[in-house]
Amino acid sequence: MKRYNVGIVGATGLVGRKILEILVERDFPIQNLFLFASSRSHGKVITCGPYSVSVEGLNDDSFKDKHLDFVLFSAGKEASHHYAPLAAEAGAIVVDNSSCWRMDPDVPLVVAEVNPEDAFKHQGIIANPNCSTIQSVLPLKGILDKYGLDRVSYTTYQAVSGAGIKGIEDLKEQKQAHFPHHIHKNILPHIDAFDEDGYTFEEKKMIEETRKILHLPNLKVTATTVRVPIENTHAIAINASLSKPFELNELETVLEAYQGLQIIKPYPTSEMADGQDDVLIGRIRKDPTLPNSVHIWCVADNIRKGAATNTVQIAELFL
Amino acid sequence: MKRYNVGIVGATGLVGRKILEILVERDFPIQNLFLFASSRSHGKVITCGPYSVSVEGLNDDSFKDKHLDFVLFSAGKEASHHYAPLAAEAGAIVVDNSSCWRMDPDVPLVVAEVNPEDAFKHQGIIANPNCSTIQSVLPLKGILDKYGLDRVSYTTYQAVSGAGIKGIEDLKEQKQAHFPHHIHKNILPHIDAFDEDGYTFEEKKMIEETRKILHLPNLKVTATTVRVPIENTHAIAINASLSKPFELNELETVLEAYQGLQIIKPYPTSEMADGQDDVLIGRIRKDPTLPNSVHIWCVADNIRKGAATNTVQIAELFL
Numbered sequence: 061m062k063r064y065n066v067g068i069v070g071a072t073g074l075v076g077r078k079i080l081e082i083l084v085e086r087d088f089p090i091q092n093l094f095l096f097a098s099s100r101s102h103g104k105v106i107t108c109g110p111y112s113v114s115v116e117g118l119n120d121d122s123f124k125d126k127h128l129d130f131v132l133f134s135a136g137k138e139a140s141h142h143y144a145p146l147a148a149e150a151g152a153i154v155v156d157n158s159s160c161w162r163m164d165p166d167v168p169l170v171v172a173e174v175n176p177e178d179a180f181k182h183q184g185i186i187a188n189p190n191c192s193t194i195q196s197v198l199p200l201k202g203i204l205d206k207y208g209l210d211r212v213s214y215t216t217y218q219a220v221s222g223a224g225i226k227g228i229e230d231l232k233e234q235k236q237a238h239f240p241h242h243i244h245k246n247i248l249p250h251i252d253a254f255d256e257d258g259y260t261f262e263e264k265k266m267i268e269e270t271r272k273i274l275h276l277p278n279l280k281v282t283a284t285t286v287r288v289p290i291e292n293t294h295a296i297a298i299n300a301s302l303s304k305p306f307e308l309n310e311l312e313t314v315l316e317a318y319q320g321l322q323i324i325k326p327y328p329t330s331e332m333a334d335g336q337d338d339v340l341i342g343r344i345r346k347d348p349t350l351p352n353s354v355h356i357w358c359v360a361d362n363i364r365k366g367a368a369t370n371t372v373q374i375a376e377l378f379l
Numbered sequence: 380m381k382r383y384n385v386g387i388v389g390a391t392g393l394v395g396r397k398i399l400e401i402l403v404e405r406d407f408p409i410q411n412l413f414l415f416a417s418s419r420s421h422g423k424v425i426t427c428g429p430y431s432v433s434v435e436g437l438n439d440d441s442f443k444d445k446h447l448d449f450v451l452f453s454a455g456k457e458a459s460h461h462y463a464p465l466a467a468e469a470g471a472i473v474v475d476n477s478s479c480w481r482m483d484p485d486v487p488l489v490v491a492e493v494n495p496e497d498a499f500k501h502q503g504i505i506a507n508p509n510c511s512t513i514q515s516v517l518p519l520k521g522i523l524d525k526y527g528l529d530r531v532s533y534t535t536y537q538a539v540s541g542a543g544i545k546g547i548e549d550l551k552e553q554k555q556a557h558f559p560h561h562i563h564k565n566i567l568p569h570i571d572a573f574d575e576d577g578y579t580f581e582e583k584k585m586i587e588e589t590r591k592i593l594h595l596p597n598l599k600v601t602a603t604t605v606r607v608p609i610e611n612t613h614a615i616a617i618n619a620s621l622s623k624p625f626e627l628n629e630l631e632t633v634l635e636a637y638q639g640l641q642i643i644k645p646y647p648t649s650e651m652a653d654g655q656d657d658v659l660i661g662r663i664r665k666d667p668t669l670p671n672s673v674h675i676w677c678v679a680d681n682i683r684k685g686a687a688t689n690t691v692q693i694a695e696l697f698l
Binding site: 211212213215217241242245246247248249250254257258259280281282284286288289290291293295297299326327329330331342343344345346347348349350355357359 | 530531532534536560561564565566567568569573576577578599600601603605607608609610612614616618645646648649650661662663664665666667668669674676678
């Protein structure tokens, strides 16, 4: 079996470490493994499974002469903006976790179960969607394929791990360093900065990325994204309007058959989704206030399926 | 000034104690104060402000010969079902916090700022609405009066104090005694039991009580009610469709002028609402996916405005 040279950029972060864990878990065929982070972490040794690798401080020459096949980025928007093109120029397929390239028309935005075919249109960079978007589009694609889709409304319950190690520290140490207010006894309808129309950029990401992944540029999508005081897993209250009438039990059969999706009755808790790669849904019920509409409760591990797992799954498409 | 004989049933509970606190805070003109609870608490002395009162174990004769003007109930549905009619027969005006009488056509369901006139149609019992409903109908009534109202969708973030002292213990002691799952690191889309159509009775309460309070029996209302791991204050993501076009700044002016309502920009946190009687709203923005629609983030102290304060405010209507 062919083996590949793989780099992880942001290897010391929450998602970067999880990417390495998942590469090992899934037995990704690695020839040589390279871990990159800021110069602060240069020389730090990270051990996972059979690998024990010294972190390299990232610079413009980092990707040269390494014959990298895949570079998996999770180091924030600025690092991706500068370094992802360098990795692509060096011949690697980049899978990028930041929001930097997602809406670039030349960059595919891929959820492995939903639009794998898009990945093959890449020009060096493939974007991994926002965590909340990834888990939501699985049931929505199942709906779209069978019934069509007219409108989506998202209301989210997002864990602090979505803000990385610093977010978890704020919750655990009951301090306020990362979030705009204390999070340990608060509910904050505020993730990312505010745009002029009063929506946050987190909400804009969910709206725009849903349209791009589902290839429905005019889909009506709205969102309210909210940080809640739990460590891990995002829950999304999805309200979807289908293009035609449906029966609940038929819809459940459709969703149950969808890859990567599990129905848990009466509902999945956050604890159930923690550590899982599947997206868990429940509380599927009709919304009689809008035509052909349904409520779905959707929970997933935002660090795994919402970030690291989907990144690795995208790379696996090319094996 | 006339003074009144006041009884509190459920005086040892979370809401019962808060009712007493609020009577004292607001200088309610009390002549004689009677505290009732189960026989377990008989003889327990409760002190608040100028009052130091021995709790009486409740029985069928409790309300006799006391010339009670008001009896404020917060002892659960079963106690209200049995004892509220006895208190009313003894000549008192009952204000009941349980769900027992809310949908009874002969019982007014009142939010002090929203439909105070309904209180005067009572036949002895007046019902205090569900906590999540109370805070939500303030902005909705402001909207209704100016623009009309076609549809409401609620998605809630409800604190454990809504489940009383036992709910708080589950969160603080990280145990699972009261809730169906651990709550201290969980998000549970499950409050009250499930009805046959997959909605919970908490959701049914929000739907039916909103219609009754606003005198809109055919209003389209849907809800997803969710328990989150914070001690106090409920947050509700309200999505409302108005009957005609609106400008955001005009709508804000209308809501700002509404009694008991405060706009906090960009948004109120749970901490800001804790200990307050006003309902705090923010993140008011258009929802372009439905005609004439708006998102509102609405936070309130569920034990104060959502229960005890509104109960006392209803009694004050009769002073």
